[in-house]
Amino acid sequence: MTVPFRMTGGEVRLDRRPVLRGVDLTVEPGEVLAVMGPNGSGKSTLIRSLLGLIPLSAGRVELYGVPPARFKDWKRVGYVPQRLSVGGGVPATVREVVSSGRIARQSRFRPFSAADRRAVDRALEAVGMAHRARDSAQELSGGQQQRVLIARALAGEPDVFVMDEPTAGVDAASQETLARTLRDQVAEGRTVVLVAHELGPMEPLITRSVVLENGLISHEGVPPEPKGECARPGHDHVHPHAPAEEPHLLS
């Protein structure tokens, strides 16, 4: 069985500066992988190069066994970019933005089908935005806009989610919604790769985490249980040198 992502010796240079310096990473189906590390360590670059959005200067990456340039099955991938807002210089309703997540499943001449509509409804329900479907996405709060971006990825019914800082700058209620949504997706066998500074309510879902430092993986394992001072709510749970534990097996 082919794995969602496999990177071997991945190197990336941006403006001649090395950002990734030889990363080996395999993401197995059903895993919930957190990519952690300090600012500028290359987290975002890593997940974007997994998708082929940034070309590798050395090494190779495969999506379901195929290099991104030749990959065709994009409906299996749901990407949530790191954005402060849904973007675009023209208003778009929440429903329009979420519906656009179906694009990889549509062909050019086929109208929006009942199945498309049902998937969009489910995605809107999942993130608790169904009641705002007809509102302008740009007029929502930051946390609500992030939920809309996640719903767009959900609407495509992908097998693997790739999320860049889905909880950055997001209110507590939206973080809880996101964690609940991800739990349901994982229960259905979906794979998740996410970049996070703080795991917050998503922490119990994470099956493995890698910590990047200076473009290299410096630590790999399950995130350690918070103890003592670290268990305090709001504490930043980054433990680059904690001992690795047996990974939880999802059955």
Added chain:
Amino acid sequence: MIELLSYDFLRRALIAAVLVGIAAPAVGTFIVQRRLALLGDGIGHIALTGVGLGLLTRSSPTILALVVSALGAVAIELLRVRTRTGGDVALALLFYGGLAGGVLFANLSGGSANLSSYLFGSISSVGTTDLYIVAGLAVAVIVILAVFGRELFVLCQDEEVARASGLPVRFLSLLIAVTAALTVVVAMRAVGLLLVSALMVVPVAAAQQLTRGFMTTIGLAVVVGVVSSVGGLWVSVDADFAPGPTIVLLAMAVFLAAVGTGKLVRMRRTDVT
């Protein structure tokens, strides 16, 4: 207005005005969404070189404007992708090169008086052949938007998401740029190359004061575009104004009215909730 329609040249002008009023704001909505509001302006400058070449070689300025602006649109798109920094300087070079080339070629042809009708529009001098070209281009623009609209929406919303959805991003980027170039040629006779961009941007800016969605913005922008271009043509014939500037100023007036109305609507909405 009705009896004016017995004049052939006014009938042609009216048809051209309607086509421009539909095509320019429809393409403009995608371009504004992509935050490239000045793209039409740039293509308009480049198209002038095509007009100059047409005058110089005694061939159709419309056809040559079409060829040169389509090539210019492709060049702008390639520059935008290749140069992450300094891209705006490269664009400025293309714009001013296009403008200077157009004026120079027109001067060489001895027909620089003719040039001003392309710079500022002369919708009442649209001939039958030109009208066929404009109509064909307008239909092409609308068909392109209808077929590729969903993909272009994703592209213009977020290019990275478009790539991670497997969309042919390079093709779609060129497609929207070339479609903008076709629209520039459609609008050239009505408002002139220097004001082309206004008809692509101002109706969209007006519409989005009042709308919450993308499809409603396109729809309302097209209504604003048709009302401005037909209304502007009518006022200009009635009062003997130049049609191009009249059309654009009318669109601006609609924009100001929309800003005021939008403020009122939002105040009401917050009062209710």
